[in-house]
Amino acid sequence: MSRHAPEPEAIAAILGGTHGDPFAVLGPHGVEGGVAIRAFVPDAEAVTVIARDTNEPLAELERIHDAGFFAGAVEGRSLPLDYRLHARRHHDGWVFEDPYRFAPLIGEIDNYLIGEGSHQRLWERLGAHCVEHQGVWGVHFAVWAPNARRVSVVGDFNQWDGRRHPMRLHPGGAAVWEMFLPSLAEGTVYKYEILGADGTLLPLKADPFGFGGEMRPKNASVVRRIDNFAWSDADWRATRRARQTIDAPVSIYEVHLGSWRRGGDNRFLSYDELADQLIPYVAEMGFTHIELLPVTEYPFDGSWGYQPIGLFAATARFGEPAGFARFVDRCHGAGIGVLLDWVAGHFPTDEHGLGRFDGTALYEHEDPRQGFHQDWNTLIYNYGRRQVANYLHANALFWLDAYHLDGLRVDAVASMLYLDYSRKAGEWIPNRLGGRENLEAIDFLKRTNELAYGADDGIMMVAEESTAWPGVSRPTSAGGLGFGYKWNMGWMHDTLVYMSKDPAHRRWHHHQMTFGLLYAFDENFVLPLSHDEVVHGKGTILSRMPGDDWQQFANLRAYYAFMWGHPGKKLLFMGQEFAQRAEWNADRSLDWHLLDAGQHKGVQTLIRDMNRLYRDEPALHQRDCEAAGFEWLEANDAEASVLAWLRKGREGTAPVMVACNFTPIPREGYRIGLPSSGRWREILNSDAEIYGGSGLGNLGMIEAEAVASHGRPFSARITIPPLSSVWFRLEAPG
Numbered sequence: 001m002s003r004h005a006p007e008p009e010a011i012a013a014i015l016g017g018t019h020g021d022p023f024a025v026l027g028p029h030g031v032e033g034g035v036a037i038r039a040f041v042p043d044a045e046a047v048t049v050i051a052r053d054t055n056e057p058l059a060e061l062e063r064i065h066d067a068g069f070f071a072g073a074v075e076g077r078s079l080p081l082d083y084r085l086h087a088r089r090h091h092d093g094w095v096f097e098d099p100y101r102f103a104p105l106i107g108e109i110d111n112y113l114i115g116e117g118s119h120q121r122l123w124e125r126l127g128a129h130c131v132e133h134q135g136v137w138g139v140h141f142a143v144w145a146p147n148a149r150r151v152s153v154v155g156d157f158n159q160w161d162g163r164r165h166p167m168r169l170h171p172g173g174a175a176v177w178e179m180f181l182p183s184l185a186e187g188t189v190y191k192y193e194i195l196g197a198d199g200t201l202l203p204l205k206a207d208p209f210g211f212g213g214e215m216r217p218k219n220a221s222v223v224r225r226i227d228n229f230a231w232s233d234a235d236w237r238a239t240r241r242a243r244q245t246i247d248a249p250v251s252i253y254e255v256h257l258g259s260w261r262r263g264g265d266n267r268f269l270s271y272d273e274l275a276d277q278l279i280p281y282v283a284e285m286g287f288t289h290i291e292l293l294p295v296t297e298y299p300f301d302g303s304w305g306y307q308p309i310g311l312f313a314a315t316a317r318f319g320e321p322a323g324f325a326r327f328v329d330r331c332h333g334a335g336i337g338v339l340l341d342w343v344a345g346h347f348p349t350d351e352h353g354l355g356r357f358d359g360t361a362l363y364e365h366e367d368p369r370q371g372f373h374q375d376w377n378t379l380i381y382n383y384g385r386r387q388v389a390n391y392l393h394a395n396a397l398f399w400l401d402a403y404h405l406d407g408l409r410v411d412a413v414a415s416m417l418y419l420d421y422s423r424k425a426g427e428w429i430p431n432r433l434g435g436r437e438n439l440e441a442i443d444f445l446k447r448t449n450e451l452a453y454g455a456d457d458g459i460m461m462v463a464e465e466s467t468a469w470p471g472v473s474r475p476t477s478a479g480g481l482g483f484g485y486k487w488n489m490g491w492m493h494d495t496l497v498y499m500s501k502d503p504a505h506r507r508w509h510h511h512q513m514t515f516g517l518l519y520a521f522d523e524n525f526v527l528p529l530s531h532d533e534v535v536h537g538k539g540t541i542l543s544r545m546p547g548d549d550w551q552q553f554a555n556l557r558a559y560y561a562f563m564w565g566h567p568g569k570k571l572l573f574m575g576q577e578f579a580q581r582a583e584w585n586a587d588r589s590l591d592w593h594l595l596d597a598g599q600h601k602g603v604q605t606l607i608r609d610m611n612r613l614y615r616d617e618p619a620l621h622q623r624d625c626e627a628a629g630f631e632w633l634e635a636n637d638a639e640a641s642v643l644a645w646l647r648k649g650r651e652g653t654a655p656v657m658v659a660c661n662f663t664p665i666p667r668e669g670y671r672i673g674l675p676s677s678g679r680w681r682e683i684l685n686s687d688a689e690i691y692g693g694s695g696l697g698n699l700g701m702i703e704a705e706a707v708a709s710h711g712r713p714f715s716a717r718i719t720i721p722p723l724s725s726v727w728f729r730l731e732a733p734g
Contacts, residue, residue, distance in 0.1 A: 004031060004036035004037075004038070004071045004072060004073045005038070005062075005064045005069075005071040006025050006038065006071070010024075010025050011025075011064060011065055011069050013025075014026065014040055014069065014163070014166075015040070015065060015067045015069060015163065016163070017150065017152070017162050017163035017166065017195070018149065018150060018195065018199070019150065019166065020149050020150050020169065021168075021169065022100065022150075022166040022167075022168070023100055023168045025038060026038050026039060026040060026098075026100040027039075027098060027099075027100025027101050028079060028080075028081050028083075028098075028100075028101050030078065030079045031073060033073075033075055033076070034073045034074050034075040034076055034077055034078075035073060035074045035077050035078065035079055035081045036071065036072070036073045037049055037059070037061060037071070037072060037073065037074065037081075037083070037098070038061075038069070038070065038071040039061065039069075039070045039071075039085060039098060039100070040068055040069050040070075040163065040164065041068050041070060041085070041087050042067060042068035042161070042163070042164070043068065043087070043089055044068055044070070044087035044088060044089055045063070045088060045089050045090070046060070046061075046063065046087070046088045047060075047061040047063075047070045047085055047086065047087050047088075048060050048061070048085070048086040048087075048088075049061065049072070049074055049083050049084075049085060049086075050083060050084050050085070050086050050095070051082070051083060051084075052082045052083055052084050053082070055084075055095075057086075058074045058077070058083060059072050059073060059074045059075070060072060080101075081101070082135075083098070083101070084096065084097055084098065085097075085098050096182075096183065097136055097138070097182035097183060099165060099179060099180060099181050099182060102133055102134055102136075102180040102182070103133075103134065104168065104170060104178060105131070105133060105140050105142075105178065105180060106125055106142060106170055106174075106176060106178055108172065110125050110174075111170060111171075111172040111173075111174045111176070112172070112174075114126075114144070114174040114176055114387070114390075115172065115173050115174035115175070115387075116386065117385075117386025117387045117389060117390040118386075118390060119390060119394065120393070120394065120397060120451060120455075121394065121397070121401075122209070122390060122391065122394035123209055123312055123394055123395075123398045123402070125142060126142045126143060126144060126176070126208070126209040127141075127142065127143075127207055127208075127209030127210055127211060127312065128140070128141050128188075128190065128207060128209075128210060128211070128221065128223045130185060130186055130223065130225050131180075133180050133182075136182045136183075137182070137183070137185070138180055138181050138182035138183055138184050138185075139180070139181050139184040139185070139188060139223050140178065140179070140180045140181075141153050141167065141178060141179050141180075141181065141190070141207075142170075142176055142177065142178040142179075142209075143167075143176070143177050143178075143192055143207065143208065143209070144174070144175055144176055144177075144208075144387060144391075145175065145177055145192075145194055145357065145358040145362075146175030146358065146362070147196070147197045147358045147359055147360045147362065148177070148194045148195060148196065148197065148358040148359065149195040149196065149197055149199065150162075150166050150194070150195040151166070151167045151169075151177040151192055151193070151194050151195075151358075152164070152165050152166045152167060152192065152193040152194075153165045153167065153179055153181060153190055153191075153192060153193075154190065154191055154192070154193045154204065155188060155189050155190035155191070155220070156189060157181070157184060157188065157190075160191075160193075160204075162193030162195075162201075165179060165181060167179040184223065185223070186223050186224060186225050187222065187223060187224075188222070188223040189214060189220045189221070189222055189223075190207070190220060190221055190222075190223065191204040191205055191206055191207070191220050191221060191352070192204065192205045192206075192207065193205075194357070194358055194359065196358060196359025196360075197358075197359055197360070198359065200359055202356070202358075202359055203351040203352060204220075204352060205352055205353075205357060206219060206220060206221045206309055206310060206352045206353065207221040207310075208311070208312075208354060208357070208363075208391065209312050210222070210224075210297075210310055210312060210313050211223075211224040211225075211226050211312055211313055211321060212224030212297075212310075212313050212314075212316065212320065212321060213297040213309070213310045213313045213315070213316055214316060215316045215317065216299055216300075216301070216317075217299075219299055219309070219350070219352045220352075221310070221313070222313075222316070224313070224320065224321045225321075225322075226321055226325075226402050226403075228322075229321075229322060229325040229326075229329075229402075230329075231325075231329055231404060232329055232333065233328075233329050233332035233333065233404060236332035236333070236335070237332070237404065237458070240337060240406055240458045240459075241457065241458030243288065243337060244337065244406065244407065244458065244459070244460045244484075246484075246485075246524050246624060246625040246626075247621070247622045247623070247624070247625075248288075248621065249288060249614050249615040249620070249621040250288055250289060250460075250526070250569035250570070250621075251286065251287050251288050251289070251569070251570045251571075251572075251611050251614055251615075252287065252288070252289040252290070252291045252339065252526070252569070252570065252571040252572070253282050253285065253287040253289070253290050253291070253572060253574060253577070254290075254291045254293070254528075254530055254531060254571055254572065254573040254574060255278065255290055255291065255292055255293065255574050256292075256293045256304060256305075256531065256574065256584075256586060257269075257274055257292060257293070257295065257317075257318055258301070258317060258318075258586060259584070259585065259586045259587065259588060259589060259590065260274070260278060260574050260589070260590060261274075261277060261278075261589050261590065261592065262588060262589040266587075266588060266589075268317050268318055269318065270318055270319045270323060271318045271319045271323030271324050271326060271327040272319065272323055272326060272327070274318065274327060275326060275327045275330045275331075278290070279327075279330055279331055279334050279336060280334070282334075282336055283334045283335065283336060284608070285577060285604075285607060285608050285611060286607075286608050286610075286611025286612050286614075286615065287336070287611060288335075288336065288337060288611075288615070289336060289337040289338070289339055289406070290331060290336055290337070290338050290339070291339040291340075291341065291409055291571065292338065292339070292340050292341060293305050293306075293341050293531065294306055294308055294340070294341045294342070294343055294411075295314050295315050295318075295324065295340065296308040296310060296311050296312075296313065296314070296315065296342075296343070297309055297310030297313040297314070297315045297316065298310075298315065298348075299348070299350050300348075301586065301587070302586070303348070304531070304586055305341070305343075306341075306343055306411060307343075307346075307347070307348040307376070307378060308343055308347065308348075309347070309348065309350060309352065309353045309354075311343075311392075311395045312395060312398055314403070324403065325403055325404075328403055328404055328405065329404070332404070337406035337407070338404075338405050338406055339405065339406060339407045339408065339409055339460070339462065340399055340405050340407075340408055340409070341408075341409050341411055342395075342396060342399070342408040342409065342410050342411065343411045343412070344381065344392050344395075344396075344410060344411075344416070344444075344448075345373075345380070345381075345410075345411060345412040345413070345415050345416045346373045346376055346378035346379060346380055346381070346412070346415070347363070347364075347378060347379050347381065348378050348379070349377065349378065349379055354379070355379050361382070362388075363379070363381055363382065363385075363388050363391070364379040364380060364381065364382055365380060365382050367429065369423075369427055369428050369429050370382075370419070370428075370429055373415065373422075374422060374423065374427075375415075375422050382440075383416075383438070383440040383441045383443070383444040384440035389440075389444050389447070392444070392448070393444075393447060393448055393451055396408055396448050396451070396452055397451060397452065397455055400452060400455065400456065400459055401455065405459075406458075406459055406460065407459045407460035407461060407462060407484070408452070408459075408461055408462070409462040409463075409464060409487075410445070410448075410461065410462065410463050410464065410483070411464050412464060413445070413463045413464055413465040413472070413481075414465050414466045414467050414469070416438060416441040416444075416445065417437065417438055417441060417442060417445075417465070417467070417469055418436055418437065418438060418467075419431060419436050419437065419438050420436045442481070445481050445482070445483075446476045446481055446482050448461075448482075449461050449476065449481065449482030449483055450476055450482055453482070453484075459484075460484045460485060461482070461483045461484050461485075462483060462484065462485040462486070462487065462526060463481065463483040463485070463486045463487065464487045464489075464528075465486055465487065465489070466487075466489040466490075469481075470522075471523075472486040472523055473485055473486045473523045473524040473525075474523075483524075484524060485523075485524045485525065485526050485569065486523040486524065486525055486526070487525070487526050487528045487530075487571075488516065488520075488523075488525040488526065488527050488528065488568055489528070490515075490516060490519075491516040491520075491525070491527055491566075491568070492527065492528055492529065492530075492533070494512040494513070494515055494516060495512065495513055495516070495559070495562075495563075496529075496533065496541075496544060497509070497512055498510075498512040498513050498662075499544060499545060499555060499559050499662075500544045500545070500546065501546065502546045502547075503546070503547075503641065503662060503663045503664055503723070504663075506638075506641045506662050506663070507638045507639055507641060508638075510636075510637075510638035510641065511638075513562070513643060513662075514632075514635050514643065516566075517567075517630065517632070517635075520567050520568065520627075520630070521567070521625060521626060521627045521630075523625075524624075524625040525567070525568040525569070525624075525625065526568060526569040526570070526571050527563055527566060527568040527569065527570055527571065528571040529541055529563070529571065529572050529573060529576060530571060530573050531573045531584060533573070534573060534575070534576065534580070534583055534584045535583060535584055537583070538583070539583055540575070540576065540579075540580050540581060540582070540583060540584070541556060541559075541576045541579075542556050542576075542579040542580065542581060543581065543583075545559070547664070549599070550599075551664060551723060553579065553599045553602070553603065553692055554664075554686075554687065554693065554722065554723035554724065555662075555723050556579055556603060557602075557603060557606055557686035557687070557691055557692070557693065557723075557724070557725075558660060558661070558662060558686050558723050558724050558725045559725075560603070560606060560607065560610065560686070561606070561610065561658075561660070561684060561686040561724075561725030561726075561727070562643075562658070562660050562725050564610040564611075564613075564614055564620075565620065565645075565647065565656070565658035565725065565727060566658075567623075567624050567625070567629060567630050567647070568624055568625075569624060570614070572607070574590060575590040575591070577603070577604055577607040578594060578595055578600045578601070578603055578604040578607075579594070579599065579600050579603040579604075580594070581594065598692055599692040601692075602690065602691040602692030602693075603691065603692070605690060605691055606686060606691045609684065610684065613683060613684055613727070617647075617649075617654075617656055617683070617729065618649035618650065618653040618654075619647045619648050619649040619653055619654060619655050619656040619729075620647050620649075620656055621649075622649040622650055622653065623647075623648060623649060623650070628648065629647060629648050629649065630645060630646070630647060630648070631645060631646040631648065631675075632644075632645050633645050633646060633657065633659075633672055633673055633674070633710055633712075634659075634672060634673075634710060640661070640663065640665075640667060640670075641661065641662040641663045642659070642660065642661050642662075642667060642670065642720065643658075643659070643660045643662075644657065644658065644659040644660070644672050645657070645658055646658075646675070654729050654730045654731070655675075655729070655730050656683070656727055656728065656729050656730075657672070657674070657680060657727070657728040657729075657730075658725060658726075658727050659672060659718060659720050659725070659726050659727075659728075660720070660724070660725040660726075661720035661721065661722065661723065661724055661725075662723065663722065663723070664722040664723055665722055666696060666719065666720070666721055666722050667718075667719065667720040668719045669717045669718075669719070670717065670718055670719070670720055671707070671709050671715050671716070671717050671718075672709065672710065672715060672716055672718055673708070673709035673710025673711060673712035673714070673715045674704045674712055674714045674715055674716055675712055675713075675714065676704065676714055676730075676733055677704045677705065677706060677714045677733070678703075678704055678730055678731070678732050678733040679701055679702070679703055679704075679730075679731045679732045680701065680702045680703075680704065680716065680728035680729065680730055680731060681700060681701055681728060681729050681731040682697060682698045682699075682700050682701065682702070682726060682727070682728055683727050683728065683729045684725075684726065684727040685697045685698075685721065685724065685726045685727075686721075686724045686725045686726070687721035687722070687723075687724035687726075693721065693724065694721060694722070696719060696721035696722075696724075697719060697721065697726070698718055698719050698726070698728075701731070702716045702717070702718050702728060703716060704716045
């Protein structure tokens with residue numbers, strides 16, 4: 001045996017794939033009189049060391065073991081030695097770079113920050129990156145697996161053999177395994193093969209930081225570049241802060257990219273096809289933002305993206321990452337912001353995912369009372385582990401930075417805040433203070449928002465939070481969670497329950513429509529009619545409306561106009577803008593053919609016109625989140641099911657009056673008290689013929705007269721058509 005061969009035990013460990021420090025055995029090592037080189041090349045019968053620049057043979061390695069272990073020395077040379085290996089088998093030969101001659105790429109500062117759990121650009125160090133290293137192009141892989149005995153990169157390039165490319169455990173305590181594999185490039189398919197601390201070989205794992213994934217049902221990671229996108233949205237990013245603050249008109253179109261529209265044979269549209277079709281539609285409809293159901297890579301279509309595996313990968317269902325970047329860029333070019341539903345509350349148990357990643361409960365809790373969601377059969381992140389929190393913090397920053405997204409809507413916040421969420425007594429563990437609040441998750445959410453707004457205060461962070469937790473959209477410095485906005489789930493529930501009642505019974509439920517104003521300004525609210533309201537047997541917004549077909553459409557239009565006139569930003573799930581009749585089915589396109597019918601076209605036109613008015617009338621958006629922007633005119637006429645209020649902007653802007661009639665009885669000559677005399681122009685009537693209504697109205701104008709009513713010195717007689725909402729703007733003060 002060559003004097004440059006390692007101990008037999010080390011050779012056996014390399015051949016068996018159990019050696020925890022392969023760089024101590026393989027690659028170049030300085031020895032007396034030269035450089036020893038060792039290589040494991042299972043397919044080779046002979047291996048020669050050759051100079052990289054001249055291909056000159058430098059040494060013939062001895063075959064130490066028939067399984068393909070070679071060792072030898074280049075005499076008279078010293079480290080670093082620039083070489084390649086020439087392997088031969090029968091009449092075949094191939095030249096390749098020795099991956100074990102390359103130095104680490106993760107520096108001391110990165111190592112320290114990773115270990116500390118404070119690396120804010122973690123995606124730039126972990127994962128798979130196409131780089132040039134020591135004059136050679138290849139892919140650098142790095143993964144956190146503190147309890148692993150051995151980690152290897154596997155793929156087609158090495159026959160999925162974990163013995164061939166075991167990684168280096170980076171020194172310094174960060175527990176990061178890394179390796180540079182020369183000659184690999186974008187498009188390489190790979191996973192990690194991990195040997196647990198107990199010697200158990202785990203199922204192959206996708207890369208937690210992978211920028212791409214295979215199209216399901218395959219589930220490997222794919223090397224993708226994210227550093228070469230061509231952006232043209234500098235002007236948008238410079239001005240977006242003003243478009244997303246609480247005094248801006250924010251009207252959000254919630255979209256599931258897989259079912260907004262399908263191509264021939266029910267295929268998914270690509271990111272570029274969606275850009276061609278979706279963006280012009282949203283712009284024409286007047287929405288200011290698109291909110292995407294999760295596009296982070298996920299294995300099961302039926303989860304709609306809410307059970308993601310690849311948190312750093314734009315799903316391959318619609319194309320490559322560059323395609324998603326082009327989609328966002330084109331949205332910005334059309335003046336449309338892009339929000340992403342972000343899932344940090346749970347993750348699926350698929351064996352190629354994060355669950356027991358290195359053989360231990362690494363990302364999740366060991367105890368299922370803390371680490372398992374019974375409702376969704378998913379795992380819960382251990383927010384108290386600093387590296388796990390860092391992983392999620394970095395992911396939030398990644399989407400905002402790498403893909404120029406304008407904000408994140410954080411899913412299922414309530415499930416994160418409470419340890420007893422959807423659990424019975426004995427199924428959860430109290431916090432260190434004996435309470436039910438998840439203190440680690442609270443700290444995690446606060447820090448996420450601090451980091452996101454600290455990186456760019458022009459973005460918006462939105463919480464889907466369904467409880468009365470105080471201060472969700474208040475700054476962390478004031479004791480809040482630090483979100484910019486919160487979904488108003490209570491408003492959504494109460495008003496939909498009311499609207500589902502027969503108008504004859506609404507008088508008994510009148511204050512379900514007014515109750516939301518008791519807390520409307522406690523948070524910065526978004527009023528959502530989301531995807532959750534059109535699935536699981538709930539039907540659609542239209543199908544919840546009572547009455548015959550005409551009444552259902554009238555109710556729907558009245559409700560939408562009530563919503564757009566109500567304080568709060570707006571969110572509407574796709575298809576509801578044209579009164580989709582069938583419950584949402586994520587496996588097929590929306591029913592666009594319905595627009596051939598006048599009633600559906602009318603609802604779509606109403607939404608378009610309300611978005612325009614919401615944007616153009618300062619009173620309807622400037623004080624969405626301020627009590628000073630709202631004044632009840634009539635809140636208590638339950639008998640007539642009539643509501644009326646004023647929306648007010650800043651000084652110098654014209655107020656807008658909204659009046660709603662939720663019965664099929666026309667309210668003609670209905671007197672409404674007003675703060676001043678003058679003419680008020682009818683700017684929207686949900687009963688207009690163009691929207692599919694009867695055309696009853698106020699001939700475009702009402703006049704306030706000096707007749708006291710509703711505690712005000714002036715009033716006007718107005719017509720509120722059946723099942724309708726009417727808006728008036730003060731045109732000429734008296």
